[in-house]
Amino acid sequence: MKGHDFFSIRRWWSVVRKEFLQLRRDRITFAMIVVIPIMQLALFGFAINSDPKHLLTGVLIEDHSEFTRTFVAGMKASSYFDIVTELPNEETARAALARGALQFVLTVPPDFSRRLLRGERPALLLEADATDPAATGNAIAAALQLPQSVAAKDLTGPLARLAGGRPPFEVRLHSLYNPEGITQYFIVPGIMGVILSMTLVLMTGLAITRERARGTMENLLAMPVSPLEVMSGKMVPYIFIGLIQVSIILLAAALMFHVPFEGSLLTFYCAALFFIAGNLAVGISLSSLAQNQLQAMQLTMFYFLPNILLSGFMFPFQGMPRWARWIGEALPLTHFNRLVRGIMLKGNGWPDLWTDVWPIGLFIVLIMFVALRFYRRTLD
Amino acid sequence: MNAATTPAIDVRGLNKSFGDKHVVSDLSLQVQPGEIFGFLGPNGSGKTTSIRMLCGLLTPDSGSGTCLGYDILRESAAIKRNVGYMTQRFSFWEDLSIRENLDFVARVYQMPQREAAVRRALEGLGLADRAEQLAGELSGGWKQRLALAACMLHEPRLLLLDEPTAGVDPTARRDFWEELHRLCALGMSVLVSTHYMDEAERCHKLAFIANGRLLVQGSASEVVRSQCLATWSIQGERLAELADRLQGQPGVDQTVVFGSSLHVTGHDAAALEQAVTGAARAAGLHAAPVDTGIEDVFIYLMNKSGTAEERLAS
Ligand SMILES: Nc1ncnc2c1ncn2[C@@H]1O[C@H](COP(=O)(O)OP(=O)(O)OP(=O)(O)O)[C@@H](O)[C@H]1O
Ligand SMILES: [Mg+2]
Numbered sequence: 001m002k003g004h005d006f007f008s009i010r011r012w013w014s015v016v017r018k019e020f021l022q023l024r025r026d027r028i029t030f031a032m033i034v035v036i037p038i039m040q041l042a043l044f045g046f047a048i049n050s051d052p053k054h055l056l057t058g059v060l061i062e063d064h065s066e067f068t069r070t071f072v073a074g075m076k077a078s079s080y081f082d083i084v085t086e087l088p089n090e091e092t093a094r095a096a097l098a099r100g101a102l103q104f105v106l107t108v109p110p111d112f113s114r115r116l117l118r119g120e121r122p123a124l125l126l127e128a129d130a131t132d133p134a135a136t137g138n139a140i141a142a143a144l145q146l147p148q149s150v151a152a153k154d155l156t157g158p159l160a161r162l163a164g165g166r167p168p169f170e171v172r173l174h175s176l177y178n179p180e181g182i183t184q185y186f187i188v189p190g191i192m193g194v195i196l197s198m199t200l201v202l203m204t205g206l207a208i209t210r211e212r213a214r215g216t217m218e219n220l221l222a223m224p225v226s227p228l229e230v231m232s233g234k235m236v237p238y239i240f241i242g243l244i245q246v247s248i249i250l251l252a253a254a255l256m257f258h259v260p261f262e263g264s265l266l267t268f269y270c271a272a273l274f275f276i277a278g279n280l281a282v283g284i285s286l287s288s289l290a291q292n293q294l295q296a297m298q299l300t301m302f303y304f305l306p307n308i309l310l311s312g313f314m315f316p317f318q319g320m321p322r323w324a325r326w327i328g329e330a331l332p333l334t335h336f337n338r339l340v341r342g343i344m345l346k347g348n349g350w351p352d353l354w355t356d357v358w359p360i361g362l363f364i365v366l367i368m369f370v371a372l373r374f375y376r377r378t379l380d
Numbered sequence: 381m382n383a384a385t386t387p388a389i390d391v392r393g394l395n396k397s398f399g400d401k402h403v404v405s406d407l408s409l410q411v412q413p414g415e416i417f418g419f420l421g422p423n424g425s426g427k428t429t430s431i432r433m434l435c436g437l438l439t440p441d442s443g444s445g446t447c448l449g450y451d452i453l454r455e456s457a458a459i460k461r462n463v464g465y466m467t468q469r470f471s472f473w474e475d476l477s478i479r480e481n482l483d484f485v486a487r488v489y490q491m492p493q494r495e496a497a498v499r500r501a502l503e504g505l506g507l508a509d510r511a512e513q514l515a516g517e518l519s520g521g522w523k524q525r526l527a528l529a530a531c532m533l534h535e536p537r538l539l540l541l542d543e544p545t546a547g548v549d550p551t552a553r554r555d556f557w558e559e560l561h562r563l564c565a566l567g568m569s570v571l572v573s574t575h576y577m578d579e580a581e582r583c584h585k586l587a588f589i590a591n592g593r594l595l596v597q598g599s600a601s602e603v604v605r606s607q608c609l610a611t612w613s614i615q616g617e618r619l620a621e622l623a624d625r626l627q628g629q630p631g632v633d634q635t636v637v638f639g640s641s642l643h644v645t646g647h648d649a650a651a652l653e654q655a656v657t658g659a660a661r662a663a664g665l666h667a668a669p670v671d672t673g674i675e676d677v678f679i680y681l682m683n684k685s686g687t688a689e690e691r692l693a694s
Contacts, residue, residue, distance in 0.1 A: 005457040014487030018476065025475045025514075219471035221437055223488045224460040377456075379437050 007228050015225060015233025019207075023237045029203060033241050037195045037248045041256065044191050055139050057081040057104040060093050065113035067150065067169075071124065074146045075106070080139035093127070103129045103136060104143075116169055123172040144171055188259045189340040190313040192249045193333045196272075197279055197307055200242055204283025205296040207234045208375075213293055218379060227375040231288070231368075235280040242276035243269070253344075262347030271339045271353065274360045278332035281364045285371030307333045332360045388413050388538045388569030389434060391445025391452065396429055396438060396592075403429050404592040407443070411538075411571055411585070414564050418583030419573040422682050426592040427573040428468055431540050434571070435465045448538055461489065464536035468543050468573075470523045472530060474516025478507055481515050482530055489534035501529045520547045528556065532563075539563075541572040545579065557582050577675040588678065590685030600674050609633075609680060610649035611672040612656040614642040616665035629655040634680055645676045 023029060057075065061068055075081040081104060087093045096102040107125040115122040126143050128136050147169055208230075211217040220230065246269070253259040261268075282303060290296035308314055310324050311333035320328065328334045335356035342348035342356070350357075389411035396404040404426040411417040419427050432438040434447055436456030444451070450458045472481045482501050486494040502508045505525055515526060528544050539560075545553045557579065560570055572583070580586055580600065587597035596603050614622065619642040623635040626644055631651025636643045646652035653669070660667035 008490070010490050011488055014484055017487070018473070018480075018484050021480055022473065022475050214474070215467075215469050215471045216473055217471075218437065218467050218469075219465075222435055222460060222463075222465040222467070223485070224457060225488055226457075378439055379432060380439055 005224075006226055008226075011225050012229040012233050015229055016236045019234050019237045023241075032199060032203075033245060034248065036199050037245050038252065040191060040195050041188075041249060041252045044187060053079045053139075054082045055080060055103040055136065056084050056101065057106065058085045058087045058093060058096055058102045059083055060087040060090065060105060060107045062110040063108050063112040063114075067113055067116060068108045068124075070150050071108075071146060072106070074150050075143065078139075078142040078146070080142045097127060097129050104139070112169070119168065121169055123170045125174060126171050127174045140173060144173065147171055188253045188257050189344050190337050192246065192253075192340055193275065193311070193336040194308065194313055195249060196242055196245060196276060196336075197333055198304060199245065200238055200276060200279040201283040201286070201303060202297070202300050203241070204235060204238055204280050205286045205290070205300045206293060207284065208287035209290050209293045209296045221377065221379065227372055227377060231284045231371055231375065235277070235284060238280050238283075239273070239276055242279070243272065246272045246276075259344065261344050263343035264349065267349060267353070268340075268343045271336070271343065271357065274357060274364075275332055275336040275339070278360050278364050278367070281367040281371065285367050285374065288371050288375040307331050310334070312337050329359070330363070332363050335359050386413070386449040387411060387446070388415065389417075389445070389447055389571060391434065391447075392443060394430065394433055394440045394443035394445065396426075396433060396440055402592060404433070404440075407433075407589075407592075407594055409571075409587065409594070409597075411569055413569050414567050415585060416560060416564055416570045416572065416583045418580045418586040419571060419589065420575070420580055420586060420678060421573075421589035422685070425589050425685075427589060428542055429592075430589070431465070431542050431571065431573065435459060435463050435540055437465075462536055463538045463540060464531035464534065465540045466527050466531040466542060466544050468546075470520075470527055472515050472523075472527055475514060477512045477514055478502070478505075478518070478526060479511040481526065482533060485530050485533050491534055497533055501533050505529050521549060521552070524548050525552060525556075537568060539568065539570045539572070541570065543573055543575065545574065545576065553579075577673075577678065580674055580678075586674075588681050590681065595681055595685065604672050604674060604677050607672075607677050607680060609645050609647060609672045609677065610652050611643055611645045611670050611676050612652065612667050613670040614644065614656065614660050614665050614667045615640060616663070618663075622659060622663050622665070626655060626659050629659070631655045634676070634683055636676065636679055643670070643673075643676055645672060645680055 059072060072083060076083060084102070085096075087096070087105065090107075093102075093105040093107070097105060105127045107127070109122065109125070112122050112124070124147075126140070128140055208217075211220055225233075250261075250268075254261065283300070286299040286303065287296055290299055306327060310320065310328040311331050312328065313333065338356045339353055342353055346352075387410050389409055392408045394404055394407040395402070407426075407430055409417075409430075419430070421427050429438060433440045434452060436452060436459055439453070444453065446452060447459045448462050450456075450462075452459065473484070476484065479498060479502065482498045483494070486497050491497050499508075502511050507522075507526070515523065518526060524544065524547055528541075531541075532539065545556060548556070553576075560572075561582075564570060572579070574580060583600070585597065585599055586603050588595045588603065596606050598606065616622075619637050619640075623637060623642055623644075626632050626635050631646045631648045631653075632644055632655050633646040634644070636645070644652065644656050646655075656667050
């Protein structure tokens, strides 16, 4: 095959033009491009941005004293905690947390007041169900502040010597189920990658199967356009769509959730471009693998699932077993999540980002080979 | 390579199966430059499959050959650049306008005077004032005419047309055939499949395919002569009853009613004459021998190649 048969800029441009024209008339896709990011952000953001109060709390008091009463009252007053039950023992406390019946359990150990009076700085234990750290984060912060104010209020008269300086006791936090404590800033940048993966892979996944379904593939195959021209030409409009989505999400992150942006915007868009290209390559190769529209959708879901689960978006990357981390490392979303967080939250520049850029580049090249390999040049 | 003498199509022994269904068997075809070659055969006989193999859309299981001197197996890119293929089913983009479709074709084939070519095609179609309309909004016949114009836009040296005039009105069909003959006079070659007999008669050469096998090929008169058939025509009323009576009589192979005349065709001229004149006299009608037409021959060949049910079952 001669070079000209393989790729010609002019033929490629004719495909790009055609795709833009068709996309312009495709209202549904256009709506999807704008609505999906906003909808997803709103859905996830609802859990992130809200500052839930009145969380169900149980107390396990093994040492009734003035301090504990004041402390519990202080918890109530913060309005983050609703003390709903007094628990008889450790087992029931754990069971209630496990069931999700309680989000917090405050334990006052047996010799708390005695040790307090001796000045030993005893600790109250606050156990938290941190499955959704965004939901419990503010409450925890409030509880950790409490010793200071309780001490100032209660330790008067002969006990005043215990006030002043450090609080005479502390609250020891024990986060259950999600020790990593992902914060809201952690999630919003993660959503960007998820939204881009979902919309871009799905849309390009249908690109070639749509030509088959409409019967236009026969015409396209009879024309002198090469597989590379068709596939890369079909990707171009979606690069712009990806960039539009990135901008929408960035704006929303800043306006709705006040996520900080420490790094350079240009760096950010460059990284996003890499990731967008990776997703489009996946979509196009799924499209050339699939026999029909339904298969393309199924393959998209098949690709999407490990991305959600193993990229560090849903579960902390470091908490996953080694094999899962290996799979995660192969997925562009994992690297993009790191890139986004690195740029947005830490202000990282290219030297820091490089380790997550080249894997995406390699991924694109490999996937495009797969796509070219499986692109059917005939109707057989 | 001399374009004037290289056959436009020269393939031998093409075979194609889908699963265990042998759809095209040992197809050999030669189409000379400047020739209009008609491709006839009943539904499902393998016409579309054969045409697709010629332009590289399907890979033959076995066989070899050239299109415009390019190898059909190895040089499909060159074939695609020089061939215009019109699909049986409308396969242009319904969400592009008429002009955008033509413009896309012109760009893909890298035509030097793109805009002029598109304008000419639009004017030729008489669609210049509807150029911005979406192709999907056209009526069936107009879609067909758009597809025709689009596949001829890049001035191909060989046209492969799969039932190009299905659903097209008679005037447009006449214009189209005149255009084909004009282009062929300039050296273009055409392979066209059709179910219309008047179109078959306008072809320089014909091939009849049934069950994936080529039964006859040659000019219209050669095809007619090759079957050695005699035909009688009976004029009058209530011809259907007469046809029923004639069916199965010795010498009668087939009866076809054309409006006010009944064509009776058979191999054995003497036996046929006896049967027809006898039946006509009994019915009080006039019978006369006529030239066997291409249509009589095709109906004869179609019947010989099996009934529709048998074809589907095979
Ligand atoms: N992709 C395919 N898979 C399986 N069978 C096929 C395929 N394409 C065609 N066939 C079968 O091959 C046979 C020939 O089909 P083809 O379309 O070539 O017929 P045709 O002569 O063009 O018929 P028509 O006059 O109806 O257009 C048919 O029996 C058809 O069912
Ligand atoms: Mg056909």
